[in-house]
Amino acid sequence: MIDKLEFLLALARERHFARAAEACGVTQPTLSAGVKQLEETFGVLLVHRGSRFRDFTPEGERVLSWARRIVGDARAMREEVHALKHGLNGRLRIAAVPTALAMVERVTTPFRERHPNVQFTVLSRNSGELLRLLDNLEIDAGITYLDNEPLGRVATIPLYRERYRLLISADAPLGNRDQVTWAEVAQVPLCLLTPDTQNRRIIDRLLREAGGDPQASLESNAMILLYAHVRTGRWASIMPARLAATLGLTEVLRAVPIVEPEASHTIGLVVPAREPMTPLTSALADETRRVAPSLAD
Amino acid sequence: MIDKLEFLLALARERHFARAAEACGVTQPTLSAGVKQLEETFGVLLVHRGSRFRDFTPEGERVLSWARRIVGDARAMREEVHALKHGLNGRLRIAAVPTALAMVERVTTPFRERHPNVQFTVLSRNSGELLRLLDNLEIDAGITYLDNEPLGRVATIPLYRERYRLLISADAPLGNRDQVTWAEVAQVPLCLLTPDTQNRRIIDRLLREAGGDPQASLESNAMILLYAHVRTGRWASIMPARLAATLGLTEVLRAVPIVEPEASHTIGLVVPAREPMTPLTSALADETRRVAPSLAD
DNA sequence: ATTACTTGATAGAATAACACTATCAATGTG
DNA sequence: CACATTGATAGTGTTATTCTATCAAGTAAT
Numbered sequence: 001m002i003d004k005l006e007f008l009l010a011l012a013r014e015r016h017f018a019r020a021a022e023a024c025g026v027t028q029p030t031l032s033a034g035v036k037q038l039e040e041t042f043g044v045l046l047v048h049r050g051s052r053f054r055d056f057t058p059e060g061e062r063v064l065s066w067a068r069r070i071v072g073d074a075r076a077m078r079e080e081v082h083a084l085k086h087g088l089n090g091r092l093r094i095a096a097v098p099t100a101l102a103m104v105e106r107v108t109t110p111f112r113e114r115h116p117n118v119q120f121t122v123l124s125r126n127s128g129e130l131l132r133l134l135d136n137l138e139i140d141a142g143i144t145y146l147d148n149e150p151l152g153r154v155a156t157i158p159l160y161r162e163r164y165r166l167l168i169s170a171d172a173p174l175g176n177r178d179q180v181t182w183a184e185v186a187q188v189p190l191c192l193l194t195p196d197t198q199n200r201r202i203i204d205r206l207l208r209e210a211g212g213d214p215q216a217s218l219e220s221n222a223m224i225l226l227y228a229h230v231r232t233g234r235w236a237s238i239m240p241a242r243l244a245a246t247l248g249l250t251e252v253l254r255a256v257p258i259v260e261p262e263a264s265h266t267i268g269l270v271v272p273a274r275e276p277m278t279p280l281t282s283a284l285a286d287e288t289r290r291v292a293p294s295l296a297d
Numbered sequence: 298m299i300d301k302l303e304f305l306l307a308l309a310r311e312r313h314f315a316r317a318a319e320a321c322g323v324t325q326p327t328l329s330a331g332v333k334q335l336e337e338t339f340g341v342l343l344v345h346r347g348s349r350f351r352d353f354t355p356e357g358e359r360v361l362s363w364a365r366r367i368v369g370d371a372r373a374m375r376e377e378v379h380a381l382k383h384g385l386n387g388r389l390r391i392a393a394v395p396t397a398l399a400m401v402e403r404v405t406t407p408f409r410e411r412h413p414n415v416q417f418t419v420l421s422r423n424s425g426e427l428l429r430l431l432d433n434l435e436i437d438a439g440i441t442y443l444d445n446e447p448l449g450r451v452a453t454i455p456l457y458r459e460r461y462r463l464l465i466s467a468d469a470p471l472g473n474r475d476q477v478t479w480a481e482v483a484q485v486p487l488c489l490l491t492p493d494t495q496n497r498r499i500i501d502r503l504l505r506e507a508g509g510d511p512q513a514s515l516e517s518n519a520m521i522l523l524y525a526h527v528r529t530g531r532w533a534s535i536m537p538a539r540l541a542a543t544l545g546l547t548e549v550l551r552a553v554p555i556v557e558p559e560a561s562h563t564i565g566l567v568v569p570a571r572e573p574m575t576p577l578t579s580a581l582a583d584e585t586r587r588v589a590p591s592l593a594d
Numbered sequence: 595a596t597t598a599c600t601t602g603a604t605a606g607a608a609t610a611a612c613a614c615t616a617t618c619a620a621t622g623t624g
Numbered sequence: 625c626a627c628a629t630t631g632a633t634a635g636t637g638t639t640a641t642t643c644t645a646t647c648a649a650g651t652a653a654t
Binding site: 016017018028029032033036049050051052053 | 600
């Protein structure tokens with residue numbers, strides 16, 4: 001039964017019978033039969049199919065949402081029993097928004113001190129993608145914005161507040177200032193994240209509210225690329241203060257606080273809203289709560 | 298997998314392999330094999346066995362608690378999909394404490410108006426037994442005391458407050474009074490529920506706190522038996538006011554409010570703390586919320 | 595229109611899983 | 625010490641599951 005529900009989850013992810021089957025490590029007829037068996041036991045069609053996968057029926061959507069929960073719980077059960085026997089081990093799959101990537105270390109480093117047998121996979125994802133992965137149980141936790149766009153059914157643990165700095169060469173027009181306004185920043189050509197990221201949407205909004213017309217002279221989804229450009233002193237960017245501090249400044253590169261307004265957003269851990277959590281997730285949440293005070297401001 | 302977890306739940310209920318097997322509709326070797334298979338997949342012993350069932354290992358207890366949740370969710374899923382197709386139907390299994398039995402009608406009657414295809418099984422159980430049944434998914438909901446003894450992991454919906462009356466013949470010493478004190482009642486031989494019931498423990502406590510020495514001249518776990526005695530006019534009892542009102546008074550039988558203190562306890566619906574609830578449970582909770590205001594005082 | 599490709603369903607065979615009956619060994623009980 | 629109780633084990637037949645191979649329906653391109 002649970003295997004069949006996993007088939008259904010894979011089908012929801014892949015929207016394609018053969019690919020879903022591959023993801024489950026079975027052949028396509030096996031997955032087709034599994035889905036059909038679910039439909040027979042429930043006595044309802046779950047999937048609209050023409051000659052190909054179309055979408056889920058309303059009943060299918062409901063089953064899907066139960067399946068997420070049941071499959072998640074079954075995994076949590078296995079994980080917990082394993083942890084009871086062998087101590088905390090396994091792999092934590094985490095995704096973080098690009099602006100928070102450099103801060104993941106603040107959690108993972110002390111976590112590893114405490115639980116050396118736990119391994120990590122950390123992905124860079126934009127916030128929307130991150131929530132989708134969390135929903136589909138493809139990651140165990142995410143680090144993203146908690147207070148800006150809606151999150152869905154998740155539990156959250158605040159980690160730190162993101163504040164904004166203009167990274168710019170000391171030689172440039174605004175480079176010698178102690179602070180600049182968003183209105184002033186709006187006049188500068190910037191290296192920014194792509195518009196699919198929440199950080200970019202936040203910055204665009206702030207620039208627009210200051211009467212500017214946001215346009216990035218260079219866009220990327222990788223923070224490291226933006227930084228590589230900025231540190232030449234020939235480009236400017238807006239980055240979270242903590243990120244700028246982590247990356248370090250050169251002799252010519254300055255991080256100027258941006259005011260009017262002194263905007264800030266909360267970054268934190270999001271985990272599936274399941275009670276009880278899996279032992280790994282629960283330990284990660286504990287570590288996050290432990291670390292957060294040292295990052296407060 | 299889910300079937301095996303059901304085996305485990307049955308074993309926890311029956312504490313006996315053969316009886317658990319019978320409850321699941323399989324033979325004893327089948328259930329033994331199922332449990333053993335769970336133990337193999339987890340790589341841990343779940344059950345301490347000597348020549349007979351002893352108890353669950355710590356890991357077994359954890360698996361058990363996950364099993365309750367997973368099996369419950371799987372049932373809820375089936376029920377919900379069925380309800381989507383055929384409207385709300387099926388059977389609601391409810392247990393109520395003896396003093397609340399007569400009030401169950403206040404919920405079931407309007408519920409049936411709304412959902413005529415739902416059938417009921419209503420059992421009389423003491424509060425401890427009721428919570429155990431709820432835990433083991435043997436009932437869908439209970440009606441019991443919400444504010445006296447601890448309940449465990451359940452969601453509660455208050456229904457009404459239970460207040461106490463001395464049911465006694467008008468000829469008897471206290472029979473002509475407008476109110477009596479608990480201290481006075483403590484002097485009267487009473488027909489009461491058995492001490493396994495929460496109502497009896499509440500009354501005993503109130504009598505003891507009034508300096509009395511509670512002793513029942515007749516005990517039963519069936520309210521109807523107590524009433525049959527009392528209505529002869531030759532016995533006395535303490536009953537909740539609403540129950541006395543439902544049963545009706547005879548010419549000689551009076552229901553005298555008991556004061557010092559004017560004790561009261563909240564009676565309400567308890568359902569498993571699962572989010573989302575099954576459609577039947579959810580509808581019952583809705584109905585209870587709808588009815589409660591008309592019973593408030 | 596015709597052809598080729600994509601996608602999911604179906605048929606048939608091999609294999610694995612499952613549940614049953616019968617029986618046994620261990621532990622209590624009178 | 626006989627005897628009942630309890631759960632594990634062996635052996636067997638049945639059912640489920642999964643695979644490979646193939647098919648039919650629908651799309652897209654020529």
